[in-house]
Amino acid sequence: MFSSTLDNSRGNSAAAGQVVTPTRFVWPYGGRRVYLSGSFTRWTEHVPMSPIEGCATVFQVICNLTPGYHQYKFFVDGEWRHDEHQPFVTGNGGVVNTIFITGPDMVATGCNSSSMDVDDFSQRTADPSQESIPRMSGGDLEMSRHRISALLSNRTAYELLPESGKVIALDVNLPVKQAFHILYEQGIPLAPLWDFGKGQFVGVLGPLDFIIILRELGTHGSNLTEEELETHTIAAWKEGKAHISRQYDGIGRQYPRPLVQVGPYDNLKDVALKILQNKVAAVPVIYSSLQDGSYPQLLHLASLSGILKCICRYFRHSSSSLPILQQPICSIPLGTWVPRIGESSSKPLATLKPHASLGSALTLLVQAQVSSIPVVDDNDSLIDIYSRSDITALAKDKAYAQIHLDDMTVHQALQLGQDSSPPYGSLNGPRCQMCLRSDSLGKVMERLANPGVRRLVIVEAGSKRVEGIISLSDVFRFLLGL
Numbered sequence: 001m002f003s004s005t006l007d008n009s010r011g012n013s014a015a016a017g018q019v020v021t022p023t024r025f026v027w028p029y030g031g032r033r034v035y036l037s038g039s040f041t042r043w044t045e046h047v048p049m050s051p052i053e054g055c056a057t058v059f060q061v062i063c064n065l066t067p068g069y070h071q072y073k074f075f076v077d078g079e080w081r082h083d084e085h086q087p088f089v090t091g092n093g094g095v096v097n098t099i100f101i102t103g104p105d106m107v108a109t110g111c112n113s114s115s116m117d118v119d120d121f122s123q124r125t126a127d128p129s130q131e132s133i134p135r136m137s138g139g140d141l142e143m144s145r146h147r148i149s150a151l152l153s154n155r156t157a158y159e160l161l162p163e164s165g166k167v168i169a170l171d172v173n174l175p176v177k178q179a180f181h182i183l184y185e186q187g188i189p190l191a192p193l194w195d196f197g198k199g200q201f202v203g204v205l206g207p208l209d210f211i212i213i214l215r216e217l218g219t220h221g222s223n224l225t226e227e228e229l230e231t232h233t234i235a236a237w238k239e240g241k242a243h244i245s246r247q248y249d250g251i252g253r254q255y256p257r258p259l260v261q262v263g264p265y266d267n268l269k270d271v272a273l274k275i276l277q278n279k280v281a282a283v284p285v286i287y288s289s290l291q292d293g294s295y296p297q298l299l300h301l302a303s304l305s306g307i308l309k310c311i312c313r314y315f316r317h318s319s320s321s322l323p324i325l326q327q328p329i330c331s332i333p334l335g336t337w338v339p340r341i342g343e344s345s346s347k348p349l350a351t352l353k354p355h356a357s358l359g360s361a362l363t364l365l366v367q368a369q370v371s372s373i374p375v376v377d378d379n380d381s382l383i384d385i386y387s388r389s390d391i392t393a394l395a396k397d398k399a400y401a402q403i404h405l406d407d408m409t410v411h412q413a414l415q416l417g418q419d420s421s422p423p424y425g426s427l428n429g430p431r432c433q434m435c436l437r438s439d440s441l442g443k444v445m446e447r448l449a450n451p452g453v454r455r456l457v458i459v460e461a462g463s464k465r466v467e468g469i470i471s472l473s474d475v476f477r478f479l480l481g482l
Contacts, residue, residue, distance in 0.1 A: 148480070152268040172202060172238070285302050312446050382464045448470075
């Protein structure tokens with residue numbers, strides 16, 4: 001990772017009189033002692049890196065780089081590491097180094113921010129609105145889309161399966177309350193449902209189910225009491241969901257919905273289209289053999305993030321074959337943006353204030369048909385983000401039975417989530433992922449390909465004022481021309 005800056009920089013082996021570019025290197029993956037070494041230090045000097053104030057897991061250092069091709073690596077707690085999210089090369093003996101090319105007229109692009117700390121964005125003083133934005137021809141756009149479509153059409157869901165891992169399914173006869181706790185404790189937002197009587201997977205239980213359940217509990221005259229939540233099964237909930245859902249979602253879906261699933265031999269384009277068309281976060285990859293009569297096997301939960309990672313991995317070292325990757329996101333029809341003065345927007349960007357009630361936040365999530373909403377202050381600067389899957393934090397110590405949705409604020413709900421991290425990992429990954437309007441589509445795709453990241457909030461440099469939001473589904477609809 002690297003970004004141009006004009007701060008005081010560390011000297012290196014650059015010869016006197018040469019044009020140099022102060023360049024900031026960032027290691028955002030933690031450690032106790034982190035050093036930088038590279039071709040620009042002749043691999044003999046280990047430059048110590050310092051943690052960023054307020055974010056102890058992110059280390060940085062500034063070096064003067066001469067124009068040209070550079071390789072570098074990080075020495076983290078006695079072990080050589082390279083940044084897998086930046087371009088890299090593999091040399092003799094399997095040695096992997098990160099690469100960076102700079103020239104006298106080039107400005108190093110910004111680095112990822114893996115947390116709420118985006119102060120480094122303020123170092124990028126260029127105003128994108130004042131720059132000449134490169135325009136891409138319609139032919140280049142269609143060529144890029146064709147190559148991505150061809151790649152996905154020739155890859156199968158088998159390629160999404162990790163080398164190791166676990167996939168959790170829930171018995172439809174489990175009490176809803178117990179399922180709620182299982183998802184929280186396992187650190188997962190949703191799980192397929194298995195019906196032993198039918199011998200098949202019949203659905204998926206996710207955050208929207210819990211949102212509707214909690215809202216129903218808070219409705220006067222509800223037929224579902226807190227005591228019944230202890231014994232009410234998932235199957236019973238799904239049967240009675242149709243009437244309740246029509247009151248709340250306004251999406252016009254039919255209930256009960258058939259299970260959306262894919263097979264391991266389905267191509268990735270079809271998998272992506274199923275996710276987009278059914279407006280789901282993931283689809284189960286299920287192998288079923290009709291010949292031997294065995295039970296279907298749940299192999300994986302396929303998501304757009306995993307498919308995007310395949311795209312990024314394939315084109316990482318041949319980005320020139322996809323001109324679309326070099327385009328700044330502000331120059332292409334992508335995402336949802338806050339309209340500027342005099343502009344109109346057919347799809348307004350929903351935001352929340354920290355003092356808004358949790359009940360109103362859940363209503364907005366459902367009505368706006370989005371998976372998350374930025375939380376902003378009175379200046380519209382980003383504070384945090386509230387997501388559908390944050391609802392599972394209420395499983396901690398049965399908080400859902402002790403609070404009223406209209407009495408708890410969004411700030412309190414987020415604080416509860418931070419105080420009750422699930423024991424087996426994070427539901428959402430890093431809390432907030434951000435980018436600038438000047439960032440390239442390729443850089444945005446690399447960030448969205450990280451596990452647990454489903455959207456990037458577009459912020460103004462320095463002020464963190466929210467300018468828009470880009471989701472995984474936005475990227476795929478654009479890439480596939482939908």
